[in-house]
Amino acid sequence: MESSIASLMMFIIPVGLPQIFKGAKDFGGAEKCICVSILAGVILSLTSGLQISLINLKDILGVLAVLVMASSVGPGAGAISGIIIGIMGYSFPFSPWSVSILAFAGLISGTFKRLGRIGTVTGFALGYLIYNFYINSIGETLINIPVILFSSGIFLVIPADLFNKLANNLKVLQEQKDGVVIPKLAEERLYEIASVISDMGTFFKEPLDGVNRADARRYFEDVCAEIQETVCCNCGMYKICWEREPRKTVKSLFVLIKDFEKNLFRAMPQLFKSRCKRVEDIKRIVSEKSSIYLMQQRLDKIIDFNRDLICAYFEKASEMIKELAAGISEELDMTLDDKLLFVLSQLGVRPENVFVTSDDNRCEISIVKPPCIGERQCETVIPKGIATILGRRFYTKIIDCPLKTGCLKCRLKAVTYGILGVCVGASGMAKAGQKVSGDKFTFMDLNNGKYMVALSDGMGVGDKASQHSERTLEVTERLLKAGFGSEFTLKMVNLSMMLSTQDESFSTLDLVIIDTYSGRAEFIKAGAPTSYIKRGNSISTVEGDSPPVGILNSISHTIAEKKLKPGDIIIMTSDGAIEAMNGTKDSNDMFLKIIKNLKSSQPQDICNEILDVAKSKGSCNDDITVMAIRISEKNA
Template identity: 25%
Template sequence: MSGQPGVHPYRREVELTVATRLGLDFLFLVAAFCLARGALLEELFPFGPAAVITAAVRRSRLLWPVALISMAGSWFSSPAPAYSRLLLFLLLGLIFTLYPGLRRGSILTQATLAPVTIILVRGLSLTLWQPSFYGWVQVIFEALLAWGLSLAFLEATMTTRQEERLLGGGLFLAGVLLGLQGWQLFGLSLQGLISRYILLLASLAGGPGTGAAAGAAVGFLPSLSQVVTPALAGLLAFAGLIAGSLKSLGKPGVVSGFLLAHLLLASYFLGQDSALAALKEGGLVALALAATPSFLINYLQRFLAAPVTMPAVQEGHGRQERLKTALKSLARSLKFTGFKESPMVTVRQVARATCRGCPAGKVCWELEGEQMVTLLQELLQKGSHGSLTTADIPEWLSSRCGRCRELLAALTGEASKMQVRPPEDGLNNWLAATFEALAAMLVNGGPNTGAGVGAGEELPLWQVTVGTAAAPRYQAEVSGDTCLAGLLEPGRQLLVLGDGMGAGREAAETSATAIELVRDLLAAGFTPEMALRTINMILLLRSPKESFTTCDLALINCGTGTAEFYKLGACPTFIQRDGQVKTLSSHSLPAGILEDLQVEPLREELQDGDLLVMVSDGILEAHRDINEKERWLAKALQRVGDARPQEIADRLLKQARALVDGKPRDDMTVIVARMERNGV
């Protein structure tokens, strides 16, 4: 397949409560106060303007509270506050208030306001009262720093790239810590306490490397605000390294390693008094770490760790390689009849819990990914019948894996979720072994068994534009429908829509499994009839209880413009042409009910501008009158005009939801495709 067509489940957005929003707003205001006080070398204050610009763009309702709290922080930053800094924050607030369109501008334009206002206000004040060359160098340097910080803060609030989020969040946290300079709690430095707490969190969440990096960063902070020797950076870096090395022992191990390394080096380099202060600080941060909820630590582990990528078939592989992958996929589905999740989902959960951030992850999952998947599945099957030990891990993996204990724990946890396998599932094992044997035969090459590859070898004359829209039934978190759109090679457009039995996660898992297997089998060269019959048999065998799904499949030849439609219990397909709507329907049963499945294709010659619409039954049944369930959609298609497929899909879904007053009784999914002739 060209590209990686995805399965698009519906996801409900997390809604924050009013109390949570107020708490986050309060924390941001406290951070803004500290950022306005944060100074570099006791003379440069670039963090405050960046915080005001970030609030104006990302939290517009907090613009003036942040501006005023920043003015207060600037006022208390030194015995002789600079009135030009107060005017600077006031000017930024007025600019965003008078020109709200700036919030919709580019990040570069928004960030540039920081150096412009600093040079304007601070430069004018310098020119009028204390003109000097050094003063202008200081103003320009502060303006450039504020510009870079504004870019980092704004980018971190909207990017999905982990590196940029870490950079922006780290600079934001550094500014807050610099703003705590001089504050004390129980006679101890508040900046030092929070710095060491951050070090312990980083060591517990990320391990020795992250702990050492965090220690070096927070230890270097005092030398940024004052001209002092940065000896503390090396001390805390070593303490973070030791604490992170004991991560496997949990919070007690991390705290013990930190205190041991910190007290040893503090007494040796900084003297007895500093060692006593370090003991007090370590005790307080240890109590704070013990009180830290586990969900926060788990979130930091996911945030700091690089994602684990599962192996995928590369684009350059031929049909035999894709056929081997499809056969292995079938074997895994049959082997995992006792698990609630699909084989790849289960393996991915084990890898996510164990391999994130591991230095050997690139070797395991990129160079030996297929071997790792096979091994983990075999261990899961073995773990479902008894406990796993380190002897079960082969030498080629145990020799380089430093997380064997965590791997066994994750495998045992997933294996414990396995349901009891009925004795008649021996047929499943036989079919799985047959598929695996066929896949092994293809490793060394074999005949081209990809029957059913349609015509279309010539240069494609047609282009298909696709749009999708979906919504779950009322008060459901996950839609039981699954849709997929992708381009098969050579020159065939695939559209598939499945509706699993029932609703929720179980229905979604059933339909997703069927649709993904259809995609893999067609890509390997199976005919649609063979692929659908195979899916039907898989659903019959993979679960002891009734499990079925509808399957609506459209296969468009982009070379000739012909389309084949295969329907297993699916709703009619609608074809709109020149204002007229044609329906294609079939009375076949869903997949997974009867062993003898009748698959009869419907063929249609498509024309330039034709609109093809596939829907689940939640869309049609939105109309209360059963006689109007197809007619209302046909009338709606007559009025769509030349709108883009995505706009049409969104519009149809909106109309269907309106018919049920926003409370769908069933999952709703729409696929809209438009045929367009390529210019030749």
């Protein structure tokens, strides 16, 4: 019998005390509670003969163990410890009663754990009184009032640091049902909601049947019909124009309408000059009908823009919910969780929850804790503890602070910085004879581990071109900063440029988005010239063949992905730099030669050097802008 018990204890002790036995698996959950309670019961059985002032030490330690388990873990652990200690700590005739009173009192005390240690003691006393009330005070024979007072006093005076260590060592994972089944159900439910939201967005993609939209063919037919009925019907030339030579008449009207759409009536078609005496009436009809048609066109564009925007909002909401659902079942780094819990407890912090996720060199830590009392731990102690564990640079973001918003919990997030650094340089000059360049550029940290660099060349030169390129970059910045993807951003920029003015307004867009965690770079080109990536002595190119933004209703953009490494240099230019190299097929070869023989690796020096070469080639017939991006490795 003794051998069998000893064999069982070989499995029980390591599970109950994994911190002592190296390599022992920390099961957590009910298994750990049971093993710890068994160890406590064994220790209690060894103290059965010891007394303090006629009070049995076994009874004091038994109640104390139940209080610690209930306060540290919860009602389930309180009840488990009460059952096991009641069985092992008392003689057989009394064990059923001891089991029931300790289990019941432990259950009630665990229910009050959120009120702190005083609440736990109050819950135990309440359970003790209720039990004695129903079984005629038999519980007083097993556990008398002085034992409860003595145990409660010891429990309340345990130092906070020691109690935090006990609580962290006894902290259990959720039961299988709570830890696996419920998250899975939540995940499925969130996916279902995301699907519904995505379907709602599709309702806006196509216009409703019967909605009047600008139709070029119908508009032209209406113009011809009204001119024929109101102007030409009583004209002596009617048969010649509309019966003998209808094609010639319609063609001349088409030219007249096109001239009006371009805001000019430069020269009347020859047919009207030679035959028609009511040209002004025809002009009036064309002007009225064309104004209505152009207004309808503009309204259609506005409706399409807003419909696409609404669809994008629905799709973005759906994507965010799907990401949330995927995060529920994501594997958490429990080893790092436990280490961080231990370090924070050593520093006097009592977090309720710590979740650590990592992907592509990106580590994100979410912490929930009670409100700070005195020192603001979120700003001092907690960053110190995180730095000890991670050993990497990170930034903290306070999500919710009770001292500022009056909420009940303090929530903060710590995110590691990307492993890559980005340094940008830029140089440029306006076209000869112009004070303002139509080229604009921007670069910014998107706060999600990604870095954006963009260059835009507005149509034409001077102030007008500058306004076009500036608007292109402004919309691009705002959408990317809001978290929208590059494809949607390009689509919205295109629609924005089309709606910005009745005149033609378009710009090129050369955009690169760099993930500083993984090194992946996304190159998006809309009418932009070739970009170059220099890695040591080798040079690769990124080309695009799509039109600028603001020309077509739907834009077919070029997106290329590249993997960047520390030391890589990206060079972007406007087409003015290409033209300065004589604008020939050899321009690309000239650029490659210049980049290969660069004297410096500093981005600003590179830009200045390329600009100097471009200026030395001759007169500047267009605005010139050069940007250089150097990728480096960040120090830990």
